[in-house]
Structures are given as structure tokens and as C-alpha cells.
Amino acid sequence: MTDSWTTRLWTQVEPTYRAILAHPFLTGLTDGSLEQTRFAYYLAQDAHYLRDYARALAVVGAKAATHADTGLFARHAAETVAVELALHETLLPQLGLDPAELDAIAPSPTTTAYTSYLLAAAYGGTFAEGVAAVLPCYWIYQRVGAELAGRGSPDPRYARWIDTYGGDAFAATVSEVLALADRIGAALAPDESARAARHFATTSRYEWMFWDAAWRREAWPV
Numbered sequence: 001m002t003d004s005w006t007t008r009l010w011t012q013v014e015p016t017y018r019a020i021l022a023h024p025f026l027t028g029l030t031d032g033s034l035e036q037t038r039f040a041y042y043l044a045q046d047a048h049y050l051r052d053y054a055r056a057l058a059v060v061g062a063k064a065a066t067h068a069d070t071g072l073f074a075r076h077a078a079e080t081v082a083v084e085l086a087l088h089e090t091l092l093p094q095l096g097l098d099p100a101e102l103d104a105i106a107p108s109p110t111t112t113a114y115t116s117y118l119l120a121a122a123y124g125g126t127f128a129e130g131v132a133a134v135l136p137c138y139w140i141y142q143r144v145g146a147e148l149a150g151r152g153s154p155d156p157r158y159a160r161w162i163d164t165y166g167g168d169a170f171a172a173t174v175s176e177v178l179a180l181a182d183r184i185g186a187a188l189a190p191d192e193s194a195r196a197a198r199h200f201a202t203t204s205r206y207e208w209m210f211w212d213a214a215w216r217r218e219a220w221p222v
């Protein structure tokens with residue numbers, strides 16, 4: 001038996017995933033040593049990211065061939081982003097940040113690059129290409145969440161973040177998207193499959209870069 005499409009996609013990003021787990025931002029979440037300023041930077045950038053990610057999901061859903069698949073992404077665009085925004089609403093005040101002030105913080109180079117790439121893949125690509133581009137966001141967070149949940153965190157704010165992604169409810173959401181991806185991925189022509197695989201590898205790298213940008217508190221060079 002050959003591997004499923006998503007299993008093959010994951011195999012090519014295994015080194016990226018290992019680099020994510022080893023990143024000091026993530027090891028700092030579980031040992032509690034992560035400076036609050038780096039976490040606050042991450043949340044502020046994530047608020048920008050989520051706005052465009054919701055748009056990308058809605059565009060991907062619009063390209064689906066069936067009602068069911070359009071409905072899934074439309075639901076995820078609405079529901080899951082509401083969950084993320086609730087997380088921000090609890091965590092930002094605990095970090096001394098006013099959610100209303102977030103707009104004053106500009107999207108970083110990495111946030112701009114990642115969201116621009118997602119939107120280009122969603123608008124310009126086929127349904128499968130769009131699915132491959134949005135998939136690492138779900139899948140990497142679920143794998144990271146499960147891994148970090150096993151370690152816990154002495155800082156309740158970081159534990160709250162870990163709980164959002166480490167739980168069964170989120171795992172069920174991700175399984176739903178993976179099942180969809182395997183259904184459509186099985187029938188792709190080689191060129192479309194290659195473009196989709198490139199999107200998956202690229203947005204997986206952007207996931208690493210997003211944490212790294214927060215770690216460095218990346219700013220525009222000019």
C-alpha cells in the first residue's frame with residue numbers, strides 16, 4: 001500500500017517540524033523561561049496573521065467542488081478564528097497589552113511574507129493547492145500542541161496557549177481537514193501535486209519563521 005497524500009507531505013517537512021520543536025521560543029514556553037515581551041510580540045503578530053488566514057480559508061472554501069467542502073472551510077474561517085480571538089482577548093490583557101492597540105503595531109516582514117504567500121496560493125491556485133498551503137497552520141499547531149501538552153508549563157499564560165492546541169477538540173478539527181486533503185490529494189495530476197507539495201513545504205517553513213521572528217522581535221530594516 002502506498003502512503004496517503006498527507007503522510008507523504010508530512011515526510012518532506014519532518015526536518016522543519018523538528019527544527020520548530022527545538023526552537024528556543026517553544027522550549028521557552030514549556031520551561032517557562034520565554035520572556036513576556038517575545039510572547040507579546042508573537043500574539044500581536046498573530047492577530048494580523050489570523051485576519052488574513054481567515055480570508056485565505058474563505059477563498060479556499062469558495063473553490064471547493066462540493067457544498068460539504070465549502071461548508072467546512074467557511075465554518076473553520078468563522079469558528080476557529082473566533083476561538084483564536086478569544087485566546088488573544090484573555091492573554092493580551094494578562095501581558096499588559098490592550099487588544100484595541102494592536103492595530104498600531106505593524107505587521108512584521110515575516111507576517112507580511114507568510115500571509116501574502118497564503119493569499120496568493122488561495123486566490124491563484126486550485127482548491128488542492130490552496131488546501132496544501134493552509135494545512136501546515138492546522139497540522140503543525142496540533143502536533144506542537146500535543147507535544148507541548150505532554151511537557152506542560154509553569155507559566156499559566158503559556159499553559160493556556162498550549163491547552164488551546166493540545167486538546168482533543170482541536171485534534172478532531174485537524175482530522176477533518178486531513179481526511180478532506182487525502183480525499184482530494186489522491187486524484188491530482190503530477191504538476192498540480194508538485195505545486196501543492198511546494199506550498200505545503202513553504203508554509204511549513206513560514207511556521208518556523210513566524211516563531212523565529214517573534215524570538216528576534218523582528219522589525220523592518222528600513
Ligand SMILES: Cc1ncc(C[n+]2csc(CCO)c2C)c(N)n1
Pocket residue numbers: 046049050053076080081084137138139141207210
Ligand atoms: C502563525 C500561526 N500559525 C498557525 C496558527 C494556528 N491557527 C490559526 S487559525 C487556525 C485554524 C484552526 O484553528 C489555526 C490552527 C496560529 N495561530 N498562528
